Amino acid sequence: MKGRMVALAMPGLLLPGVSWASESKKILDPVADWNHLWNEVLIDLFLMGGVFALLAIYWLIKYRATSPDQVGRGPTLSRAQAWSWAMVPAFIFMADDFFLAAKGWTVWNTYRKVPENALEIKVTGNMWYWTFEYPNGVTTTYAYDTKEGDGLVVPVGTPVVLRMTSNDVLHSFGLPDYRVKEDMMPGRITYIWFNPLVEKESWVTCVEFCGTLHSQMYSPVKAVAPAKYDAWLAQKKSTL
Amino acid sequence: MSTESHGFNLKEWIFTTDHKRIGILYLIGSMAAFSIAGVMALMIRLEQSTLGPTLVHDVATGGSQYNVWLYFHGAAMILGFLIPGLTGFAANYFLPLMIGAKDVAFPRINAFSVWLFYAGIIMALLTFVIGDPPDVMWTGYPPYSLLTSGNTAFYVFTVHLLGFASILGAVNFLVTVIYMRAPGMGWNQLNMFVWSTVTAFVIQLVFVPVLASAVTMLLFDKYLGTHFFDPSQGGDVLLYQNLFWFYSHPAVYVILLPALGILFEVVATFSKNMVFNYKAAVYGGMWGIVLISGEVWIHHLYISGMPDWIRIGMMVSTLLISVPVGLLAISLFGTLYRGAITYTTAMKYATACLFLFLIGGLTGIPLAMTVMTVHLSETSFVHAHFHYIMGIFATFSVFAGVYYWFPKMTGKMPGEKMGNLGFWFNFIGVNITFFPLFIIGIEGMPRRYWNYEMFPQFEPFHKIATVGAFLVAIGMLLTILNWIISAISGEKSVANPWKSVSLEWTHCPNPPGPGNFPKDVVVSADWTPYNYGR
Numbered sequence: 001m002k003g004r005m006v007a008l009a010m011p012g013l014l015l016p017g018v019s020w021a022s023e024s025k026k027i028l029d030p031v032a033d034w035n036h037l038w039n040e041v042l043i044d045l046f047l048m049g050g051v052f053a054l055l056a057i058y059w060l061i062k063y064r065a066t067s068p069d070q071v072g073r074g075p076t077l078s079r080a081q082a083w084s085w086a087m088v089p090a091f092i093f094m095a096d097d098f099f100l101a102a103k104g105w106t107v108w109n110t111y112r113k114v115p116e117n118a119l120e121i122k123v124t125g126n127m128w129y130w131t132f133e134y135p136n137g138v139t140t141t142y143a144y145d146t147k148e149g150d151g152l153v154v155p156v157g158t159p160v161v162l163r164m165t166s167n168d169v170l171h172s173f174g175l176p177d178y179r180v181k182e183d184m185m186p187g188r189i190t191y192i193w194f195n196p197l198v199e200k201e202s203w204v205t206c207v208e209f210c211g212t213l214h215s216q217m218y219s220p221v222k223a224v225a226p227a228k229y230d231a232w233l234a235q236k237k238s239t240l
Numbered sequence: 241m242s243t244e245s246h247g248f249n250l251k252e253w254i255f256t257t258d259h260k261r262i263g264i265l266y267l268i269g270s271m272a273a274f275s276i277a278g279v280m281a282l283m284i285r286l287e288q289s290t291l292g293p294t295l296v297h298d299v300a301t302g303g304s305q306y307n308v309w310l311y312f313h314g315a316a317m318i319l320g321f322l323i324p325g326l327t328g329f330a331a332n333y334f335l336p337l338m339i340g341a342k343d344v345a346f347p348r349i350n351a352f353s354v355w356l357f358y359a360g361i362i363m364a365l366l367t368f369v370i371g372d373p374p375d376v377m378w379t380g381y382p383p384y385s386l387l388t389s390g391n392t393a394f395y396v397f398t399v400h401l402l403g404f405a406s407i408l409g410a411v412n413f414l415v416t417v418i419y420m421r422a423p424g425m426g427w428n429q430l431n432m433f434v435w436s437t438v439t440a441f442v443i444q445l446v447f448v449p450v451l452a453s454a455v456t457m458l459l460f461d462k463y464l465g466t467h468f469f470d471p472s473q474g475g476d477v478l479l480y481q482n483l484f485w486f487y488s489h490p491a492v493y494v495i496l497l498p499a500l501g502i503l504f505e506v507v508a509t510f511s512k513n514m515v516f517n518y519k520a521a522v523y524g525g526m527w528g529i530v531l532i533s534g535e536v537w538i539h540h541l542y543i544s545g546m547p548d549w550i551r552i553g554m555m556v557s558t559l560l561i562s563v564p565v566g567l568l569a570i571s572l573f574g575t576l577y578r579g580a581i582t583y584t585t586a587m588k589y590a591t592a593c594l595f596l597f598l599i600g601g602l603t604g605i606p607l608a609m610t611v612m613t614v615h616l617s618e619t620s621f622v623h624a625h626f627h628y629i630m631g632i633f634a635t636f637s638v639f640a641g642v643y644y645w646f647p648k649m650t651g652k653m654p655g656e657k658m659g660n661l662g663f664w665f666n667f668i669g670v671n672i673t674f675f676p677l678f679i680i681g682i683e684g685m686p687r688r689y690w691n692y693e694m695f696p697q698f699e700p701f702h703k704i705a706t707v708g709a710f711l712v713a714i715g716m717l718l719t720i721l722n723w724i725i726s727a728i729s730g731e732k733s734v735a736n737p738w739k740s741v742s743l744e745w746t747h748c749p750n751p752p753g754p755g756n757f758p759k760d761v762v763v764s765a766d767w768t769p770y771n772y773g774r
């Protein structure tokens with residue numbers, strides 16, 4: 001509850017960083033945003049961890065006992081000191097928390113706001129394969145044992161939104177190269193979107209435990225030039 | 241380890257209501273669970289050491305073998321080793337001694353709870369005997385846990401037995417601390433370990449019933465035809481995950497808090513120092529965690545399709561956990577400041593824990609951030625994170641505790657040479673095992689995968705991790721062997737070998753007899769368990 005109120009109170013803090021305000025011109029690249037945020041978080045972690053680690057190493061060496069009967073001389077804190085040693089760090093940690101939360105929320109908004117021109121593909125999870133349904137009715141799949149099937153094919157330069165559900169148990173659509181994933185469940189539709197900016201072949205892996213062949217549930221994800229994509233789709237359509 | 245002079249008597253151990261013996265029974269049971277779950281870990285690591293099948297032969301069905309190992313490993317490590325090791329063994333043996341009590345408030349209920357625990361362990365072990373073992377992972381998510389031909393009921397009953405044992409323990413220890421403290425002992429004079437146990441048991445009492453109902457609903461859905469989790473019949477697929485993590489996130493604090501409590505004892509004793517800013521650590525840190533622990537569970541459901549507002553709200557509450565945890569860290573690290581530190585094996589484990597805590601805790605921060613987790617979730621980054629904090633930090637704190645209290649329990653000194661050797665194998669081994677998993681996790685190595693033929697670039701990392709796991713196995717063998725040898729033929733310990741000022745060392749013999757204290761304990765107003773009188 002507390003967290004939610006804080007979250008509601010935060011838009012003021014965030015406005016300068018909200019990226020979808022200028023969406024029309026900029027190329028949306030959630031992967032770059034993610035990587036950038038990751039680097040910032042890493043710096044944050046190393047700074048915080050470094051202070052603790054270096055102090056600990058220094059003290060662990062410096063305060064070794066020199067005689068067996070020696071006792072420690074740790075400080076007795078006055079009331080005011082004790083409160084300060086609680087409140088000041090608490091505020092520093094909190095400030096860092098809100099800073100990270102604000103940063104994270106900004107990128108999150110990019111992740112959840114599907115661009116208007118996105119190509120919509122329906123994905124259905126089954127034990128243990130996916131089917132992909134394109135707007136013109138073409139469906140594809142991929143079989144781990146024969147390695148046959150196209151998997152997911154998308155055109156470079158168009159954002160792709162996946163509307164996902166499952167026919168049986170939980171699965172999850174994990175696209176490590178596009179830094180995004182979300183579960184698929186029976187009876188509900190979830191979505192993710194990504195923006196294939198260069199031609200490449202990557203993988204989607206199932207990342208929610210779904211039984212015996214969970215670790216065989218993967219498919220290729222091919223981002224191809226738009227012309228190639230159109231040709232491929234037309235050819236698929238003609239063989240329907 | 242016998243408390244009487246006439247040697248070992250099995251019947252006495254089975255019918256014992258003495259909290260110390262019950263503690264030892266918990267220790268033996270949880271170390272047994274740890275060892276078998278450890279063997280499973282080695283199998284898992286061997287399987288992952290190559291891209292495709294290694295131990296598994298039949299690709300089409302072999303996955304279920306791996307899934308059973310992984311199920312047992314996860315369930316036994318958490319429910320059978322860490323929670324009972326920390327709240328069963330350590331709390332049972334030392335909490336009454338630390339508060340100057342002759343026993344716990346309800347000794348027979350205590351005996352009942354340890355035997356429930358053994359029944360739970362046996363139920364879990366049946367996994368290896370029955371033809372259709374559970375393969376649902378320790379999380380047991382439906383619909384898979386309902387559809388599988390594996391025997392989900394064994395999972396449910398294991399949780400029931402261990403959960404019930406824990407609730408009984410919780411009531412017992414809370415009453416004990418409230419009513420049975422030595423005359424004169426105020427709330428600000430309690431050991432950190434006592435406070436950590438109190439707060440952990442408050443969490444346990446509030447949240448275990450929720451877990452028990454969640455798994456019971458699984459049982460109903462699978463065997464009695466109800467549809468709590470079946471959307472085609474009006475049920476809700478996500479309900480289970482919400483209930484499960486409503487308990488299981490707080491459960492990580494049931495592990496974290498007593499682990500920190502033990503470390504405070506060890507660090508304070510071997511630094512001969514008072515705990516830095518005690519009140520901030522207890523009231524801000526420990527109680528702060530209790531307060532926040534129930535409002536963060538959605539961070540386990542960041543990719544489950546929950547509404548956006550709750551994913552963002554619980555990102556903030558999850559990040560705020562850094563405040564109480566940070567206060568505890570300052571207090572723990574600060575206890576070293578101007579101390580007089582000696583490095584025994586116990587202190588070495590505690591020192592290692594300081595760094596493991598940093599790595600495990602800080603890697604939790606990106607995992608608290610919804611958008612970071614959208615990529616990191618369900619990868620081996622998560623797997624490395626929780627092994628650093630639970631698998632290693634908390635486990636090492638149990639080891640630190642056993643070494644620290646070894647003379648108390650056995651009257652013998654633990655062997656330092658073999659202890660030291662075991663420590664280095666363990667410490668180096670765990671880092672070799674788990675650090676590579678952070679790296680490939682960021683690259684997208686999925687969790688719970690034995691087959692990763694689509695990512696051949698990860699194979700070297702998995703090989704290194706597997707080597708590390710075998711170093712750990714050597715370290716663990718040395719450690720357990722060392723305890724057994726020292727308990728039988730160790731050097732006799734003096735009354736207070738570490739010169740601690742805590743009651744369990746100053747007021748009762750090694751090991752304490754029935755009734756614990758030869759004379760009733762009364763403490764004065766200026767006594768604290770950390771007052772080394774400068």
Ligand code: HEM
Pocket residue numbers: 278281282284285310311313314315317318321322377378379623627630631632635670673686687688689690709712
């Ligand atoms: C050095 C000893 C250990 C090794 C080598 C080890 C190794 C592993 C491996 C390889 C996995 C599964 C990876 C996967 O398929 O994604 C795993 C999972 C797990 N381990 Fe460990 N582990 C060790 C100790 C521990 C300890 C001490 C604990 C806890 C107290 C623990 C708790 C877990 C849990 C909860 C899981 C998750 C199971 C699941 O995904 O359902 N492990 N471990």
Ligand SMILES: [Cu+2]
Pocket residue numbers: 170171172206207208209210211213214215217
């Ligand atoms: Cu899966």
Ligand SMILES: [Cu+2]
Pocket residue numbers: 488489492537539540
């Ligand atoms: Cu959690």
